[in-house]
Amino acid sequence: MDAKDSGLGWTFNPLKIFRREILPLLADLRLAIALLLVIAISSISGTVIEQGESINFYQENYPEKPALFGFLTWKVILLLELDHVYRTWWFLSILVLFGASLTACTFTRQMPALKSANRWKFYNKKQQFENLALSTEIEKASLDSLEKILQQRGYQVFQEGDKLYGRKGIIGKIGPIIVHASMLIILAGSIVGSMTGFIGQEIVPSGETFQIKNIVDAGIFAESQIPQDWLVRVNRFWIDYTPEGAIDQFYSDLSVLDKNGSEVDRKTIFVNQPMRYHGVTMYQADWAIAAVQVRVNRSPVFELPMAKLNTAGGGRIWGTWIPTKPDLSEGVSLLARDLQGTVLIYDATGKLVASVREGMSTEVNGITLFVDKIIGSTGLQIKADPGIPIVYLGFGLLMLSVLMSYVSHSQIWAWQESERVYIGGKTNRASVAFEREMLEILDRLDRRALAKVADTV
Numbered sequence: 001m002d003a004k005d006s007g008l009g010w011t012f013n014p015l016k017i018f019r020r021e022i023l024p025l026l027a028d029l030r031l032a033i034a035l036l037l038v039i040a041i042s043s044i045s046g047t048v049i050e051q052g053e054s055i056n057f058y059q060e061n062y063p064e065k066p067a068l069f070g071f072l073t074w075k076v077i078l079l080l081e082l083d084h085v086y087r088t089w090w091f092l093s094i095l096v097l098f099g100a101s102l103t104a105c106t107f108t109r110q111m112p113a114l115k116s117a118n119r120w121k122f123y124n125k126k127q128q129f130e131n132l133a134l135s136t137e138i139e140k141a142s143l144d145s146l147e148k149i150l151q152q153r154g155y156q157v158f159q160e161g162d163k164l165y166g167r168k169g170i171i172g173k174i175g176p177i178i179v180h181a182s183m184l185i186i187l188a189g190s191i192v193g194s195m196t197g198f199i200g201q202e203i204v205p206s207g208e209t210f211q212i213k214n215i216v217d218a219g220i221f222a223e224s225q226i227p228q229d230w231l232v233r234v235n236r237f238w239i240d241y242t243p244e245g246a247i248d249q250f251y252s253d254l255s256v257l258d259k260n261g262s263e264v265d266r267k268t269i270f271v272n273q274p275m276r277y278h279g280v281t282m283y284q285a286d287w288a289i290a291a292v293q294v295r296v297n298r299s300p301v302f303e304l305p306m307a308k309l310n311t312a313g314g315g316r317i318w319g320t321w322i323p324t325k326p327d328l329s330e331g332v333s334l335l336a337r338d339l340q341g342t343v344l345i346y347d348a349t350g351k352l353v354a355s356v357r358e359g360m361s362t363e364v365n366g367i368t369l370f371v372d373k374i375i376g377s378t379g380l381q382i383k384a385d386p387g388i389p390i391v392y393l394g395f396g397l398l399m400l401s402v403l404m405s406y407v408s409h410s411q412i413w414a415w416q417e418s419e420r421v422y423i424g425g426k427t428n429r430a431s432v433a434f435e436r437e438m439l440e441i442l443d444r445l446d447r448r449a450l451a452k453v454a455d456t457v
Contacts, residue, residue, distance in 0.1 A: 023104055026101050026104035027108045027109060032101045035094060039091075043086075046082070049077060051083060052083065052216045052217035053083060055074070058077050058078065059074045062074040084217055086190075087195075087218075095187050095190060095191055098187065099184050102180045102187075114173045114177060120165050122160060122165055122415070123165075125415075126422060129413065129422045129424040133424075133426045134434075134438050136424075138420070138423065138446055139419060139420055141416075141420075141423075141445050141446070142416075143414055145445060146414055146423070147164060149445060153437070155168045155412065162417070163416075164412075164415075165412070166411070166413075169407045169408045169410055170409060172406070172408055172429075175404030175406075176401075178397055179398065181397065184394075185390060185393055186395065187394075188390055189388065190387060192387035193219075193386060193387025193390075195219040195222075196222055196224070197219055197383070198217065198222040198383070199217040199382070200214050201382070202380045203377045203378070203380075204380065205375050206235075206237045207233075209231050209232065209234075210231065211232075212232070225279065226384075227278065227280060231256070231261075232254055232256055233257055235253040235254065235266075236251075237250070237378040238376070239287065245340070250270065254267060254282065265277050280382060280384045281382070281383050283380065283382075283383070284379075284380065286381075287377065287378060288379060289336055289375070290305065290377040291304060291305045291374075291375045292334060292373070292374050292375065293371075293374075294322060294334075294370060294372060296322070296324065296370075303375070304321075304322065304334075305320065306318040307320065315337065317337055318337075330348065330365055331365075332346060332348075332353070332365060333346040336374055339376045341374060342356075343358075357371070358371055358373060359371070406429075408429045408433070410426075410427040411426055423442065
């Protein structure tokens with residue numbers, strides 16, 4: 001709708017302003033490069049700075065004094081939302097703006113270029129051939145012979161009277177458009193994933209069943225992706241150790257249960273071998289010691305939780321306290337480093353009094369202490385990203401379009417004047433190969449012309 005001010009005599013046309021001012025700016029290659037650079041820098045920051053951690057984590061690792069690189073502190077990270085870069089409004093806005101730039105470039109440059117390449121016209125002036133990169137003239141040649149030669153080489157040929165036009169490789173002009181389209185699809189997949197995906201973490205003891213609830217990072221529309229109609233049971237968690245005692249691999253035997261508790265899927269996962277169910281992927285990410293089952297003399301088995309101790313960087317140790325008297329006035333501390341079954345027992349003074357393996361017993365404080373079982377916990381990282389299939393589709397098209405873009409778009413014109421044929425051509429890439437092809441075409445055409453003259457004689 002136009003809005004006109006009668007006093008000043010100007011007309012406000014939003015569509016015209018968009019076409020003349022905004023569209024050329026969006027289609028500017030410099031803007032696209034600048035946006036791509038900002039996206040790259042933002043992505044690097046999201047890779048270097050840990051994502052989705054607690055405020056305490058950033059306060060401990062990015063203190064104000066001394067600030068990392070002189071400026072990067074936990075306050076700066078939280079202010080700029082660098083703790084969840086890929087879900088911030090400003091990062092998504094940059095992606096949208098970059099997508100708008102690609103779209104504008106496609107419709108203002110690539111589409112007109114394809115339309116121009118798809119149009120064909122004949123040359124019927126000597127000057128037109130002289131302006132071509134490659135041109136020559138042949139006596140006694142025939143356009144019909146040239147047409148057959150070009151068709152044999154895969155050219156699409158148009159002939160009208162004494163004029164001829166041939167082309168091939170139009171797909172090379174379509175390639176750049178599909179490159180832009182594939183990049184737009186990748187951007188769309190990234191935005192969909194950022195807005196609807198989530199990341200969760202769970203530490204679950206062996207034998208326990210859980211529902212995904214501990215969400216550490218999620219998009220604004222991620223609630224619909226968090227499963228509510230199925231559970232996960234950790235049937236068993238175990239660790240394989242090397243002969244030297246180092247961890248070789250850790251495993252989790254997982255079952256997916258429906259609302260009725262029936263198993264609908266099952267898989268043993270380990271590092272780099274996750275379980276996928278209904279768009280949710282569960283990775284083996286960590287482990288811990290959850291509890292220990294013990295008996296005192298002839299008591300029933302009772303299970304005590306084990307807590308991770310702060311060792312100030314001295315390794316991972318879990319511990320618990322076991323009473324040795326009914327009134328809880330005395331007891332011993334039990335420590336474990338791993339799930340290999342060996343535990344250390346310390347008295348109230350901090351003195352090591354025994355070392356016992358799983359399934360064995362020891363005498364301590366006048367009682368017999370049985371260590372029946374150490375229960376491990378599996379650490380799972382749980383992700384859902386509905387944008388991944390879209391991103392994969394975009395990358396697949398991108399690889400295809402890059403190959404298409406390497407196809408040369410070659411054009412050949414010919415005009416017959418009396419018994420003389422003017423021939424010329426050009427290509428947008430692989431000029432040396434095209435020149436070699438032109439020489440072969442001209443050689444075949446010249447031989448046909450000589451044979452025709454010989455037949456006449």
